[in-house]
Amino acid sequence: MGLPTEPEPEHDDPRPVPAPWGPASGVGSLPGTDPIEAVRLVLGELPDFPHLPELPGRGAGADLIGRTAALLVDVAVDLTPAGWRLVARPGIDLRRAHDLLERDLDALTDVADGYTGPFKIQAAGPWTLAAGLERSRGDRAVVDPGARRDLAQSLAEGLAAHAAAVEARVPGARVVVQLDEPSVPAVLEGSLPTASSFGTLPVVEATVVEQELAATVAALPGPVVVHCCAGRAPLGLFRAAGAGGVSFDSGLVQDLDAIGAAVEAGTHLLVGVIPGTDSPLGTPKATASRLQALWNELGFPAEQLHTAVTLTPSCGLAGATPAYARAAMAHVREAAKYLLPE
Numbered sequence: 001m002g003l004p005t006e007p008e009p010e011h012d013d014p015r016p017v018p019a020p021w022g023p024a025s026g027v028g029s030l031p032g033t034d035p036i037e038a039v040r041l042v043l044g045e046l047p048d049f050p051h052l053p054e055l056p057g058r059g060a061g062a063d064l065i066g067r068t069a070a071l072l073v074d075v076a077v078d079l080t081p082a083g084w085r086l087v088a089r090p091g092i093d094l095r096r097a098h099d100l101l102e103r104d105l106d107a108l109t110d111v112a113d114g115y116t117g118p119f120k121i122q123a124a125g126p127w128t129l130a131a132g133l134e135r136s137r138g139d140r141a142v143v144d145p146g147a148r149r150d151l152a153q154s155l156a157e158g159l160a161a162h163a164a165a166v167e168a169r170v171p172g173a174r175v176v177v178q179l180d181e182p183s184v185p186a187v188l189e190g191s192l193p194t195a196s197s198f199g200t201l202p203v204v205e206a207t208v209v210e211q212e213l214a215a216t217v218a219a220l221p222g223p224v225v226v227h228c229c230a231g232r233a234p235l236g237l238f239r240a241a242g243a244g245g246v247s248f249d250s251g252l253v254q255d256l257d258a259i260g261a262a263v264e265a266g267t268h269l270l271v272g273v274i275p276g277t278d279s280p281l282g283t284p285k286a287t288a289s290r291l292q293a294l295w296n297e298l299g300f301p302a303e304q305l306h307t308a309v310t311l312t313p314s315c316g317l318a319g320a321t322p323a324y325a326r327a328a329m330a331h332v333r334e335a336a337k338y339l340l341p342e
Contacts, residue, residue: 020118020176020223020244021268021310022049023336027227027247027276028122028178029054029064029316030325035107043112045329049310050112051120051178052104052166056318061097064180065132068124070097071158075151077133082195085134086141109169116172123159125179125226126152126216127187127209139195142187142204152212156219163221178225178247179216184209185232206237214241225270229315235259239267248272249314250294260298263308272314274331278324281331287311288338306339 025046030038030053038053056063061070065084069077077084079093112119124132130142130151141147163175186192190203217224226238227247235258238246246262247270253259262269273287295305311332317325 020174022046022118023306023339024311024329024332025049025120025270026051026053026329027229027272027312027314027316028120028180029056029318031055031057031318031320031322033058035104036111039104039107039111041326042329043115045326046333048333049118049120050115051122052108054122054316054318055104058100060093061100064124065129066093066097067101068129068155069094069133070101071123071162072151072154073157073161075154080134082138083134084132086136086147105165105169108166112170112173114172115170117174118176119166119170119173120176120178120225121159121163121166122178122180122227123155123162125181125184126155126212128181128183129155131183131187131192134195140192140201142183142192143201148212152216153219156216160219160221174222176223176225176245177220178227179213179243181213181226181228181238182230184213184228184234184237185230188234188237189232206234209234210237210241213238217242223268225268227270229272229276235262239265244268245270245310247312250291251314256294256298259294260300263298263300268310269308270310270312272312273335274313274328276313276315276317276328277319278321281327284331284334285338287331287335291335291339303341306336306341309339311336311339 032038033055038055042050042053060066060079069084076087076090077094078087078091130148131140133141135141159177163177166175167173187204188206190200192201194201223244225245225247226243229249231252233248235246239262245268249272273291274281313328317328
């Protein structure tokens with residue numbers, strides 16, 4: 001009787017894991033009202049890291065807060081003259097938001113068949129969502145910790161389902177979730193206006209903002225990007241909350257230490273390098289050179305730059321002309337090529 005043989009050791013799959021990022025992408029919104037045309041445009045101009053376009057020009061329900069509200073689970077909102085408000089039961093405005101989102105997914109199915117690679121979806125983050133929704137008494141939900149918690153949990157559940165729906169319609173897509181948080185600087189500084197606009201809301205401590213954002217990030221599948229194209233974007237807070245990537249306007253960020261700390265921590269940078277509204281554009285090579293100069297100032301090896309960053313416009317393109325939006329996406333795609341090692 002022979003000796004028992006040792007089991008073969010398990011080996012990790014030797015194939016490299018595809019990176020969840022691409023060289024260039026968009027922030028989210030585009031001008032226009034045709035979702036099929038928008039998806040086709042994004043796939044054509046940003047083929048290595050496209051995103052699901054947002055078209056706020058379609059009106060109520062296609063805006064950032066209304067679109068995100070369509071993702072919420074067991075939470076209803078309605079549109080009032082003052083904006084979106086939490087209500088007891090859904091009405092026609094929320095149904096319209098659901099319909100618009102479904103049309104976007106149908107457009108994705110029609111146009112993106114066969115796509116393989118990273119694919120980004122966007123929604124308001126928990127703080128911006130709570131800042132943009134009123135409670136029934138007329139104040140912002142952001143002032144109520146219980147309301148914030150319920151909204152964040154509902155958002156995470158709805159976004160996870162949305163990501164699964166995108167992957168079901170485009171099986172080759174590796175979904176990246178972007179949380180848009182333009183309101184966070186105002187929340188931290190106490191400059192967010194009250195619902196009446198007669199005053200400002202109190203400061204929320206950075207530790208509270210970080211903890212509640214971290215809970216949402218942890219509940220989402222796959223890589224999560226936190227985007228903020230407002231001034232004083234707290235990149236360190238976003239990184240500490242667990243974001244795999246931070247998205248920002250490079251023209252507004254003055255704290256180079258925060259960028260350097262993000263790179264050292266392995267956080268991916270989605271760098272806004274050109275304006276989001278119609279402006280003269282230089283050459284893609286000049287845009288790449290400015291970013292290379294910033295990278296050199298940070299002191300990191302030049303050959304690491306192209307894997308550490310994704311180039312984007314500085315913010316959404318909804319306020320741009322269609323021609324500029326197309327040119328902006330082509331510009332960041334071409335600029336990213338100049339970052340590749342020679």
